[in-house]
Amino acid sequence: MTSELAQNDAAKPVKSNKPAKAQALTGVKGMNDLLPPASAQWEWLEDKVRGLMARHAYRNLRTPIVEPTALFVRGLGEVTDIVEKEMYSFEDRLNGEQLTLRPEATAGVVRAVVEHNMLYDGGKRLYYMGPMFRHERPQRGRYRQFHQIGAEALGFPGAEVDAELIVLAATLWQELGLQDVRLELNSLGQPNERAAHRVALIAHLEQHLDVLDEEAKRRLHSNPLRILDTKNPAMQAVVEAAPKLMDFLGEASLAHFNAVRAILDASGVSYRLNPRLVRGMDYYNLTVFEFVTDRLGSQGTICGGGRYDYLIEQVGGKPAPAVGWALGMERVLELLKEQGTLPEAVGPDVYAIVPDASALPVVFKTIQTLRAQGMSVQMHAAHGAGAGEGMGSMKSQFKKADGSGAQFALIFGGDELARGEVTLKALRDGAGAQEAVLLADVTTRVAEKLAQNTAQSQTVA
Ligand code: ATP
Ligand code: MG
DSSP, X not given: OHHHHXXXXXXXXXXXXXXXXXXXOOOOTTBOOOOTTTHHHHHHHHHHHHHHXXXXXXXXXOOOSEEXXXXXXXXXXXXXXXXXXXXXXXXXXXTOOEEEEOSOSHHHHHHHHHHTTTTTTSOEEEEEEEXXXXXXXXXXXXXXXXXXXXXXXXXXXXXXXXXXXXXXXXXXXXXXXOOSOEEEEEEOOOHHHHHHHHHHHHHHHHTTTTTOOHHHHHHXXXXXXHHTTOOOGGGHHHHHTSOOGGGGOOHHHHHHHHHHHHHHHHTTOOOEEOTTOOOSSTTOEEEEEEEEOSTTTTOOEEEEEEEOTTHHHHTTSOOOOEEEEEEEHHHHHHHHHHHTOOOOOOOOSEEEEOSSGGGHHHHXXXXXXXXXXXXOEEEOOOOSTTOXXXXXXXXXXXXXXXXXXXXXXXXXXXXXXXXXXXXXXXXXXXXXXXXXXXGGGHHHHHHHHHHHHHHHHHHHO
């Protein structure tokens, strides 16, 4: 077979020796590159989250972005949007394994926790961030590769941990300055309570078969709870009148729900009870919640979560309770942008101007000491093809310095260097002011000037 192909290839006439111009390749639809300066906003968000998680004693867990397909089919439920139509699943050509790009991370977290027996000495509080993959129609707030940050507490049965996680998310919105986010809360009860409700729900929906759309009819016996989640206006009346799961909850489930609510009330976290909130995955029980905004059109859910006390067992672990949430980073950043409160990208502290390449050894030595003190320094480098060793005119270097957003330029001119000095020039506050600084004093002087700028911008703000 191979040799046959090779022979055919060899028989083809050679058209030209000149390599054809390569066709430009583009990224996969719905999967975005995150470029500077916007990528700084992602880092800002990640930093905020790391700080907050640390203060709540949640620790970072990193799992692979590829998992066995069976994990998601078993974990999320066969009749969910994700498993039915959104997963990137493929066979590993090299060994025939059935694999899937993770559409969410909870299943993988649970797999890892079980695989490494992490609950042997008690509950664990964990968080993750990273890309997820779902084959959906790309639109604002909905992508095929998107990014989630999630927090999971495993091994804890009590309502206080549900509340801790919700308060954690609410605190994050506060620290990010997110406005117009409301919390919707519901309880899905326990499997036996859901089973009783399900019988009543199916009976109700069967009385209105004429109103149900195709999707609802298909789900009538496989996943009727999801029908309550419908956005179809024609079905709203039937769905409103459906038996409420809340009315089927037993004493223990109600007590758990009320305990969560009591802590939220005491913590000043307001919420709206939404008896129709069901969430997209099958694994939830008891508390479920979503943080929703009206400012992002139909992609208004920025964070969702709940309790999943049976998932660990379902994935093959020793039964243990768990609760968690995941937020969509794109949607959080989009909401901040919509509000006009995304932090602006900041330039470096210092831009090093290098009139002549012969100064480079001194430049390197000096800027490394600045960087070692925590200052951010951008060094001028020769630009463009064929520029050779030439560093470019002073004018073009100053243009670059300005464009970089730097606070100060440090000019390593030949005359100054001969005197053991450099010139420090303000580019922003008091732009144009300049002074000669002894090379030996550069680090201290620049630090002083930067501190002055910071103090000034703080009194202005
Ligand atoms: P939706 O109802 O918007 O499809 P979902 O219920 O499928 O959301 P979850 O699986 O709960 O979403 O994921 C948690 C969060 O991840 C969502 O609230 C959302 O912010 C974000 N998210 C989910 N899917 C996408 C996507 N395709 N693109 C961008 N963000 C997403
Ligand atoms: Mg979805």
